[in-house]
Each structure stands twice: as structure tokens, then as C-alpha cells.
Amino acid sequence: MRTVTKDNITDVFTAYFGDDTDPRVREVLAALARHIHDFAREVNLTHEEWNVGIDFLTRAGDITTPERQEFVLLSDVMGLSSLVDMLHSTPEATSSSVLGPFHVSNPPPLAIGGDMKGDFEGEVLLVEGTVRDTDGAPIAGAKLDIWQTAPNGLYSSQDENQHIHSFHGLMTTDENGRYAFTTVRPVSYTVPDDGPVGDILRAAGRHPWRPSHLHYIASADGHKTLVTEVFPDDDPYLDQDTVFGVRDDLVMTYVEEPAGSFPDGFDLSGKVDGPYSRVDFDLVLAKA
Ligand SMILES: [Fe+2]
Secondary structure, eight states, X not given: OOOOOTTTHHHHHHHTSOTTOOHXXXXXXXXXXXXXXXXXHHHTOOHHHHHHHHHXXXXXXXXXXXXXXXXXXXXXXXXXXXXXXXXXXXXXXXXXXXXXXXXXXXXXXXXTTEESOTTOOSOEEEEEEEEXXXXXXXXXXXXXXXXXXXXXXXXXXXOTTSOTTXXXXXXXXXXXXXXXXXXXXXXXXXXXXXXXXXHHHHHTTOOOEEOOOEEEEEEOTTBOOEEEEEEETTOTTGGGOTTOXXXXXXXEOOEEEOTTOOXXXXXXXXXXXXXXXEEEOOEEEOBO
């Protein structure tokens, strides 16, 4: 095609594909070009605005390191990460939610009844539940990779004062599919907003906060691995998570328990004199 116009440029783009282009690559790239072209036509994109976009992407590339992934953050605050999660979530299983950038590999084993709180300040939170399949049968030997913020709102990978495995643990469910551990209540925190993605949030009049949560990766032989989070129902940011991660079935009540009622069977049994909170979070895994 020699004469390219604003109306036929999308078709010309598609016509330029080579005959041996992988069909999925063709489908994704053609749709991407169609939406980008429609976007530019719809908003009548100016040169100045296009330059702002190019500058944004350049700055996002410049600030990105192995520890700071600005493009993942961009995807998160635009809702794309959560949309991809929801497109591939199994309706009868527990909802998936964003992985986020703070998971660390090789988490230390955490025995059932173990503790992640250690010497950190804060009220003890007892977390327990059962991992089941979509028929309701408990899954013994399921692996739960669990992580969260310290009480200062930072993950271990963001905080030089924490050991890299602080508030990370790998638990294996018992013969009844049960798991249980103690920790401190996670806190609400802000996504990094000192880079170009922060500029987008400010330009849109948005805040950078996420409601507090525990992260889980649940896996078991013969089942789809589930990446998810659990949120307390009283968090002020529950209805405005800046990365769109909240789903109804992931919101749980943290029940306040009175002083003197801490149960047996935990590393902290006999050591918790004051009140503590308790949350039940069952997970349902889809068959692979
Ligand atoms: Fe998180």
C-alpha cells in the first residue's frame, strides 16, 4: 500500500505482516495496533501529548532495575495486571490477585503453628484455614508461600533493616489440608510513587495506597497454582486499592480475641498475654 491515510493505516499495518508470522503474534500485534490507532484518533492525540508519552516510557525504562520494575507498576495502576488475573481465574476456585513485586524466592520453611512475627512490635494475628479442591476435599501437602509487610509498611526487599526472609514463609498443609501460623497484622502501604508512575497517579488525582493484605502462592500436585491475597474487611483503602486487587471472596474479618484466650499448638502458645486477632482464610484450588 503506497497511499497511507489516517483511516486505512490500521489495515496497512496488518497487510505488512509476513506470511509466516506466528498466528498468535499476528492476532496480538494486530489488535494492539488497532487499539493504539483508535486511541490516537479518538483523543485526537497531539504531537506534544505523544512526546509526553514517549518521555514517560523513557523515564520508566531509566528508573527500572531488578529491584524496581516501573513497567509492572504501570500495568498494576492501569488495572492491566488485575484484568489479566481475572481473565484466567477459575470461577469455582478462590479468586486470584496480583503477585506484586515483593515476593522473594526460596522462602524459609514455616511449620504449622509457626511464627513470622518474631521480635517485631504489634498485635499478634493468628491466621488459619484449610486448602480444598473444587469438590470440597481437603488437599494434604499443599504448599503455601506466604509473605507480607513488616509493621513499618515495608517488605523485606525494600528494607535494609530486615532479613530478606523476614515475613516470608513456606507452609505445607497437614493431612486435613489445614494450615496455621502467627504474625503481626499487615499494614496499608503505598506503591512507589517517586517515579513516572507516581506522576500518572498525581495527574489523575489518585492516591498510591493499597489496603493491607497477606500474599499467598498456593500450589499442589494436580492443581492450578493460585496467586492471591487476603484483605481485612475494615481497611480504609478496601474500596480504592490503587492496583485493583480486591475481590469479594478475599475480604475476611479479623476477629478480636480477648486476653488469655490464645490457643495451644502454636510457637507463641503461653507467650501471648494480651488480646490478639484471628482470621480464617480457606483456599480453593482448581484442578489442573
Ligand atoms: Fe503487597
